[in-house]
Amino acid sequence: MNLGSLKVSNPYLLAPMAGYTDMPFRKICREFGCALTFSELVSVNALCFDNKKTLQYLKRDGIDKPFCIQLFGSEPELFKEAVQRVEDLCECIDINAGCPAPKVIRAKAGAYLLKDTDNFLKIIDAVVKATKKPVSIKMRMGYDAPNSDDLYRAIEDRGVSFITIHGRLKKEYFKGEVDYNHIAHVKELINIPVVANGGIDSFKKLQRVKAITGCEFFMVGQAAIGKPFIFEDFLSKRDTKRDLEFIKSVMLRHLSYLYNFSGKKAISQFRKFFHAYLKGYPNVKKFNNMINRCSDYYEAVEIIEKVGKPT
Ligand SMILES: Cc1cc2nc3c(=O)[nH]c(=O)nc-3n(C[C@H](O)[C@H](O)[C@H](O)COP(=O)(O)O)c2cc1C
Incomplete structure (x- = not known):
């Protein structure tokens, strides 16, 4: 068009x-x-x-x-x-x-x-x-x-x-x-x-x-x-509720693109997206705190993988 x-x-x-x-x-x-x-x-x-x-x-x-x-x-x-x-x-x-x-x-x-x-x-x-x-x-x-x-x-x-x-x-x-x-x-x-x-x-x-x-x-x-x-x-043409595993897969992909683009700075740049992806999900406060303290790519990947699982 x-x-x-x-x-x-x-x-x-x-x-x-x-x-x-x-x-x-x-x-x-x-x-x-x-x-x-x-x-x-x-x-x-x-x-x-x-x-x-x-x-x-x-x-x-x-x-x-x-x-x-x-x-x-x-x-x-x-x-x-x-x-x-x-x-x-x-x-x-x-x-x-x-x-x-x-x-x-x-x-x-x-x-x-x-x-x-x-x-x-x-x-x-x-x-x-x-x-x-x-x-x-x-x-x-x-x-x-x-x-x-x-x-x-x-x-x-x-x-x-x-x-x-x-x-x-x-x-x-x-x-x-x-x-x-x-x-x-x-x-x-x-x-x-x-x-x-x-x-x-x-x-x-x-x-x-x-x-x-x-x-x-x-x-x-x-x-x-x-x-x-x-x-x-x-x-x-419809609003779909995605499950947490799907959201996590998008987060991981987004983070990897950011890491390829910005290197080490990616983690601090990703924090605001991390919070936004998980907004409205229960029990995410501890993961938000974890990502706020994290500065390593592989650690950030682990944090995303742990979301929704008992820690
Ligand atoms: C954090 C943030 C940054 C923005 N930066 C720009 C910008 O660089 N250029 C621009 O034209 N509008 C900018 N905007 C305005 C948005 O493009 C958009 O017009 C506005 O957020 C309203 O749309 P929305 O209600 O869908 O967010 C920004 C908005 C936000 C929230």
Whole structure:
């Protein structure tokens, strides 16, 4: 199917998430059927001035295609240069207009672009002109108040392939009610595909979001952490309860990908996933404590194997 000018195998996308959507996690989500992944947000300044180190973050596995690199910044010229540096590493370039982190807002980037719409549109122009690859926008539904129709129309007029709307304002960060009616309104307003994002955490919820928004494409963030098989649920059109042995096999696979990617650092990077995979399972506190103290790959494997067994 076509997401603007990008071909995708199904309508289900993994959200960009700083600190989470590295190559190993994206690979695991792909294995469960996710159709499009995004890099964590990458600074255009870092790409232009600190090229080598930043490019490390953009590595991907062969299965991880199509892949979108997400850029953030505030200077159109730097976006242009950054695009030239990364466009051969991906199938799509995404512009971040949603990050609420104070450091990013102070730099007049991320969600700040929703306030400084003149500069936002200049950035879009610069990126669209700089590449033949599809360009997408990932934006919140507003800064302090919902974005205007004029802004959405102006984005559409600039030749963007699709937009993703996270249905929360900047001040709402990542929690709380998602305004699916706003997303529905934008879907009606413009003719490029609109991807619905925010609060989709099960197939049941996906059906609700689809019914309200009328969207054909959906992006999942937090719910995929510890539950990458949510994509399989979407594709099989039902919510499946997996048993602990299955979860453990996914954990072991994820950890091995992370170890191949990051070496010794893998264990500390895996901890947050470990906790998320086991969330809601009984008697996991002692295993969470064990992994928090562990720094050796083989010991971490043993801890995972012991979960659910008497120690
Ligand atoms: C830990 C974390 C990191 C995030 N990093 C990014 C990012 O780098 N770029 C971005 O556009 N959005 C980022 N987001 C927002 C998500 O992409 C997504 O829009 C948001 O979490 C809402 O979707 P969800 O309710 O399915 O999680 C992040 C969210 C979280 C929780």
